[in-house]
Amino acid sequence: xxxxxxxxxxxxxxLLMVISLIVFCAVFAIGDPVEILVSPQATQVxxxxxxxxxxxxxxxxxxxxxxxxxxxxxxxxxxxxxRQPALSLVFSRLPATLELASCALILSVVVGxxxxxxxxLRSNHWLGRSIMTGSIFGFSLPTFWVGTLxxxxxxxxxxxxxxxxxxxxxxxxxxxxxxxxxxxxxxIILPATTxxxxxxxxxxxxxxxxxxxxxxxxxxxxxxxxxLSPARIVGLHVLKAILIPLTTVIGIEFGGLxxxxxxxxxxxxxxxxxxxxxxxxxxxxxxxxxxxxxTIALIFVVINLVVDLLCQVLDPRVMHGQDA
Amino acid sequence: MTTTRRKTLKLALASGIVSALPLPITTxxxxxxxxxxxxxxxxxxxPNSIDPHYHNTxxxxxxxxxxxxxxxxxxxxxxxxxxxxxxxxMLEPTVWQFNLRKGVVFSDGTPFTADDVIFTFERVPTIPKxxxxxxxxxxxxxxxxxxxxxxxxxxxxxxxxxxxxxxxWIQILSRKIHTNATTDDFNNxxxxxxxxxxxxxxxxxxxxxxxxxxxxYWGPASPWSQVDLKAIAxxxxxxxxxxxxxxxxxxxxxxxxxxxxQTDPRISVNLDPSVEVVYLFPDSxxxxxxxxTDNAGVPLTKNPLKDVRVRRALSMSIDRQAIVDRIMQKAGxxxxxxxxxxxxxxxxxxxxIPYDPVAAKKLLxxxxxxxxWKMKINGPVGFIANDDKILQAVGGYFSKIGVDTxxxxxxxxxxxxxxxxxxxxxxxxxxxxxxxxxDLKALIVTKDPKTGDGPFNRHLYSNKAMDELVxxxxxxxxxxxxxxLTGEAMKLAMDDVALIPLIQTMGSVAVKKGMLKYNxxxxxxxxxxxxxxx
Numbered sequence: 001x002x003x004x005x006x007x008x009x010x011x012x013x014x015l016l017m018v019i020s021l022i023v024f025c026a027v028f029a030i031g032d033p034v035e036i037l038v039s040p041q042a043t044q045v046x047x048x049x050x051x052x053x054x055x056x057x058x059x060x061x062x063x064x065x066x067x068x069x070x071x072x073x074x075x076x077x078x079x080x081x082x083r084q085p086a087l088s089l090v091f092s093r094l095p096a097t098l099e100l101a102s103c104a105l106i107l108s109v110v111v112g113x114x115x116x117x118x119x120x121l122r123s124n125h126w127l128g129r130s131i132m133t134g135s136i137f138g139f140s141l142p143t144f145w146v147g148t149l150x151x152x153x154x155x156x157x158x159x160x161x162x163x164x165x166x167x168x169x170x171x172x173x174x175x176x177x178x179x180x181x182x183x184x185x186x187x188i189i190l191p192a193t194t195x196x197x198x199x200x201x202x203x204x205x206x207x208x209x210x211x212x213x214x215x216x217x218x219x220x221x222x223x224x225x226x227x228l229s230p231a232r233i234v235g236l237h238v239l240k241a242i243l244i245p246l247t248t249v250i251g252i253e254f255g256g257l258x259x260x261x262x263x264x265x266x267x268x269x270x271x272x273x274x275x276x277x278x279x280x281x282x283x284x285x286x287x288x289x290x291x292x293x294x295t296i297a298l299i300f301v302v303i304n305l306v307v308d309l310l311c312q313v314l315d316p317r318v319m320h321g322q323d324a
Numbered sequence: 325m326t327t328t329r330r331k332t333l334k335l336a337l338a339s340g341i342v343s344a345l346p347l348p349i350t351t352x353x354x355x356x357x358x359x360x361x362x363x364x365x366x367x368x369x370x371p372n373s374i375d376p377h378y379h380n381t382x383x384x385x386x387x388x389x390x391x392x393x394x395x396x397x398x399x400x401x402x403x404x405x406x407x408x409x410x411x412x413x414m415l416e417p418t419v420w421q422f423n424l425r426k427g428v429v430f431s432d433g434t435p436f437t438a439d440d441v442i443f444t445f446e447r448v449p450t451i452p453k454x455x456x457x458x459x460x461x462x463x464x465x466x467x468x469x470x471x472x473x474x475x476x477x478x479x480x481x482x483x484x485x486x487x488x489x490x491x492x493w494i495q496i497l498s499r500k501i502h503t504n505a506t507t508d509d510f511n512n513x514x515x516x517x518x519x520x521x522x523x524x525x526x527x528x529x530x531x532x533x534x535x536x537x538x539x540x541y542w543g544p545a546s547p548w549s550q551v552d553l554k555a556i557a558x559x560x561x562x563x564x565x566x567x568x569x570x571x572x573x574x575x576x577x578x579x580x581x582x583x584x585x586q587t588d589p590r591i592s593v594n595l596d597p598s599v600e601v602v603y604l605f606p607d608s609x610x611x612x613x614x615x616x617t618d619n620a621g622v623p624l625t626k627n628p629l630k631d632v633r634v635r636r637a638l639s640m641s642i643d644r645q646a647i648v649d650r651i652m653q654k655a656g657x658x659x660x661x662x663x664x665x666x667x668x669x670x671x672x673x674x675x676x677i678p679y680d681p682v683a684a685k686k687l688l689x690x691x692x693x694x695x696x697w698k699m700k701i702n703g704p705v706g707f708i709a710n711d712d713k714i715l716q717a718v719g720g721y722f723s724k725i726g727v728d729t730x731x732x733x734x735x736x737x738x739x740x741x742x743x744x745x746x747x748x749x750x751x752x753x754x755x756x757x758x759x760x761x762x763d764l765k766a767l768i769v770t771k772d773p774k775t776g777d778g779p780f781n782r783h784l785y786s787n788k789a790m791d792e793l794v795x796x797x798x799x800x801x802x803x804x805x806x807x808x809l810t811g812e813a814m815k816l817a818m819d820d821v822a823l824i825p826l827i828q829t830m831g832s833v834a835v836k837k838g839m840l841k842y843n844x845x846x847x848x849x850x851x852x853x854x855x856x857x858x
Contacts, residue, residue: 035740037379037455045776046457053453080455081372081379082529083507089529148560155568163568164556269556269565271531279530279557282706284737 005305012301019297020071023290024064032056033080033284054080067290076294077287081280086291090273094295096166097272099179100264101257103192108199109250115200116207117234120215123208131204138201147194147267154190162187164269191268195261199253206249210242217241244315251307255300360549361857363840366562366574367850370530370555375510376495376518377448380456382756385493386849387553390535391431392495392518395422395441396488400599400758400847402668404492408436408519409476414801417483422491424474428542430498431523438470443499451507460776461490485801489759521546521853531555535852551852566591566834573835573842575850579710582653585834592837595830596844599667599757601659602708604701604718604824605767606635607749607783615700615749619728628693629749635821637687641725642718643679648827651713655832659825661818662755662763666846669760669797669810674818677825684725696726702743703752705733709829715752718826744782754829755780758847761810764794768822785823790816 034051051057055066067077076087115131122128155163167187170180178184214220215238223233262274269275273292280288369383376388395409409422428436445468449459464487467479478487496519497505505515516524521543522535535551554571556562559578563585565571577585577593586593606629607613613627628634644658660677663670688694701722703715712733722729734742743751755763770786771778790813797809817823833842841856 031738032741032744033737034455035744036736045773046459047779049457050455054455078453082511083373083378083453084511084529092529148564151561151564151568155570156564159568162570164561164565164570165554266558267561269531269554269558269561271528276530282735282737 008301008305012298015301016294016297017068019293020067020290021064023293024067024286025060027284027286027289028060028063031284033286036283037080076291079280079288080285081283081288082285086287087295089288090276090291090295093271093273093276095177096270097258097261097265097274099166099177099184099188100191100195100261100270100272101254103179103188104195104199104257104261105250105254107192108196108203108253111196112200112203113207113239113246116204117211117238119204119208120211121234123212128208132208135201135204138204139198141197143194143198143263144267146197147191147264150190150194151267161190163190166271191264191270194267195257195264199257202249202253203246206246207242210245211238214238214241240314244311247310247314248307251303251310255296255303258299259296361547362550362552363548363573363852363855364552364554364571365850365852365855366556366565366571367553368555368557368559368562368576370528370532370553372529373507373511374513374516374524374527374533375451375505375507376497377444377451377458378454378507378510380458380493382848383555385495386851387533388495388518389520389849390522390533390551390852391516391520391524391538392497393520394492394495395424396492398489398492398758398847399845399849401666401845404488407492408441408496409488409491412488414485415477417485417801418480420478420480420484420487422476422478422488424476425542426474428519429540430501430517430519431538431540432501432517433540434498434500434517435473436496436498436519437473438476439473440498441476441496442468442470443503444494444497447497447502448494458494461493464490483799483801485803485806486759486761486798522551525550546852547857548852548855553850563834566836569836572839573833573855575831575833575848576709577832577834579651579653579655582655582832590837591834593832593834594842594844595655595832597657597664597666597846598829598831598848599664599846600708600754600829600848601662601664601756601763602711602714602752602754602826602829603659603662604638604750604752604826605743605783606638606821606824607746608632608635608822609784609786610746613749614747615702617698619695619698621698624697628691628697631691631693632821633687633691634693635824637684637691637725638722638727639677639821639824640680640687641684642677642721642824642826644677644827645679647714647717651710651717652827652829655709655830656827657830659828661760661814662767662823662825663757663760663814664828664846667757667760668803669807669814671760671811671814673811674815681721681725688725688727694726696728698728698730699749700730700732701750701752702739702748703731703733704736704739707736707739708754711752714826718752746782751782752826756847760814761794761797761806764790764810764813764817765798768817769794787817787820787822790820790822 034047034056038047038050055063070077078084079086079089082089119128119131151163154161165187167178167184168181169176169178172180220233220237223237261272262278265272265274277292371384371387372379376392393408395407396404397407398404408425410425412420412422415421424438430436445462448462449457451457464480464484465478466481469477471477501517502515509515513524513527521538521541523538525536526534532555533553537546537549556565559576560581562574563577563581566574567590608629610627612625613629616624618624648654648656648658658676661671661674701719703711705712715731715733719729719731755767757763765777766780768781768785769778770791771781771784793809793813797806800806831844831848833844835842838858840858843854
């Protein structure tokens with residue numbers, strides 16, 4: 001187990017290095033940040049000075065070498081725009097994105113798995129069929145359209161919910177989060193719903209197909225014959241059977257929610273990482289782009305590791321298989 | 325085995341729920357008294373630093389003026405207005421005297437004196453790793469003298485009649501508070517202390533800034549006790565935020581939303597003149613240009629744009645009024661020169677550029693290009709409002725007079741580097757004054773890396789007669805003479821079609837009806853100081 005984790009960590013370090021190299025070269029190929037940054041009144045002398053100050057007058061391999069040397073010391077450079085350490089900039093926006101992603105995940109799991117189970121149990125009923133049809137809308141409708149529509153209905157027309165921003169931040173056990181205040185919850189409902197939509201649809205379909213399979217299996221029929229209550233059959237045995245594939249998908253989706261909440265964050269002006277990366281790409285703020293992508297890669301690696309371990313815990317067959 | 329595991333899971337779940345039960349939680353305090361007025365403004369871009377000398381951008385200059393002051397105010401109007409300097413006069417051609425306001429203190433009580441201005445100007449060029457310093461504004465100054473606490477003498481190397489305009493861009497700090505202050509110190513608000521009408525309370529980079537009223541301000545106390553600037557880049561989202569009462573006012577209504585916003589009963593929308601001119605830069609200097617082929621597709625061995633008649637024809641082929649009416653939804657005006665009417669140096673004698681495709685075709689024939697040619701023109705997307713649509717319209721107009729034009733719009737990140745590298749033949753961009761001579765000096769005066777002139781004269785246009793007029797205008801002390809010379813230089817440049825001006829854009833401000841009135845200034849600052857509660 002420990003060796004497994006150690007080898008995974010080594011792999012992830014290699015992955016981070018490769019990502020940083022690719023991003024570096026890619027941003028270099030796109031264009032020149034200095035042209036965008038410099039003021040209209042600047043003279044050629046100032047433009048050259050800026051270029052030298054940001055280290056952009058050096059050849060690419062020199063810039064990358066410098067970056068590596070600093071990176072191993074934990075310094076991923078300073079944002080060209082904000083002059084703040086790129087890594088701390090990304091981390092300062094991480095809580096907001098994590099809040100959004102977590103809420104979206106919980107929402108999509110609860111609603112998705114719930115509706116998926118209903119669809120499986122009532123597959124010939126109109127309820128089951130309409131849930132499955134409805135799920136198609138879930139992953140076909142583009143996020144920006146759904147988000148804007150929700151804002152128009154609930155924010156502008158009805159005025160029930162705020163249309164932008166994150167709520168007030170509360171403190172609990174030393175952690176700061178807007179989820180600790182009522183105002184925070186009001187602000188997170190619409191963005192979380194928008195973000196959760198695609199996932200919910202996916203989980204409905206996944207749960208429905210997995211549950212349908214499980215319901216047809218021998219041991220479920222045996223449990224029914226034995227007289228176990230339907231609630232226990234579904235709530236315990238069926239759920240456990242579909243938990244492995246579900247966990248894997250949820251893990252991947254969670255990584256996706258964190259990395260790609262860009263559209264939702266833009267629509268709702270949610271101060272998360274997604275908005276930061278879009279702004280940074282627009283002005284070619286290379287240190288932030290690199291720091292962001294490396295952070296995301298790390299998050300994905302950690303999530304995959306956790307999911308793997310979780311699967312081993314959830315399915316004793318896997319563990320016993322190893323012993324034998 | 326299973327029972328134990330299930331019991332463990334149950335226990336873990338239960339303890340998780342219990343520990344998440346609402347125990348006493350704290351929230352950040354919001355406002356104090358409920359009868360205090362709060363203003364929530366929606367802006368496009370948030371400042372990228374709280375250090376006022378760090379980066380010369382519109383969003384920084386605008387937002388930070390809530391906490392810092394300048395000697396004079398640049399509003400895009402013919403004259404600068406007093407701020408920390410009550411009056412100023414030229415003692416000799418190379419010496420300006422500024423009489424500073426008395427009784428001004430920084431928000432922590434430190435008195436403001438002439439020595440603080442000297443410290444501030446000395447600090448300006450020293451900011452490390454700035455993406456755009458303010459040095460050009462203080463460069464003309466070679467010596468500074470404080471005569472007592474409230475008189476400042478600025479010496480320049482050569483006569484510099486427009487110095488009061490230049491100092492309007494430098495926000496003033498205190499020697500006592502800000503000696504050795506780094507940009508980081510400003511960003512974590514440790515030394516974000518100024519003489520302005522507000523004090524800063526919160527800053528989230530790229531997202532928002534919050535201010536509270538400065539009770540020690542030298543001017544009339546602001547009616548607003550708290551001001552929040554919220555940056556929302558997407559125009560429609562910003563408008564929705566206003567409509568759903570998450571903002572009290574906002575800047576820049578997106579063009580597709582403009583007609584609807586103007587009729588919405590909840591808000592009122594104002595269109596105000598700006599100092600931005602959108603223009604095309606034709607490559608009139610190279611013998612063989614790029615992106616141009618003859619009608620068969622063979623690259624041209626001559627450059628049609630070298631002939632002023634061709635440039636004039638292209639300019640006349642564009643229906644600027646139609647662009648304003650249909651693309652900008654009337655939020656703009658046709659431009660006939662590289663300045664807008666409110667700017668100092670605008671030449672009222674220059675006639676509007678006619679929309680005359682017939683005469684344009686005749687001019688092309690005169691110049692020997694009646695058969696036309698094929699060319700590609702370039703523009704940014706997302707840099708100017710409706711930039712890609714304007715470029716398409718221009719391409720269409722050119723094609724109508726026989727110049728088969730295709731358009732290419734790319735994001736600013738890619739665009740400006742290529743434009744400077746002259747990979748484009750005709751390209752579109754904009755410039756925002758705020759004085760006519762500024763446009764001329766930045767875009768049309770012969771580019772000289774040594775003196776720093778013509779930094780954005782990308783196609784290296786050079787007209788010695790015009791340069792001569794601009795330099796004379798700069799040096800002359802009588803403002804009327806300066807305006808006259810600037811106007812002459814502008815006419816020369818426009819007659820020679822150095823650039824093809826397209827339109828002046830207009831700024832739009834939307835406010836909650838009945839709550840406040842916003843008194844815009846042409847330069848487009850987003851200031852709570854300009855918001856008047858009703």
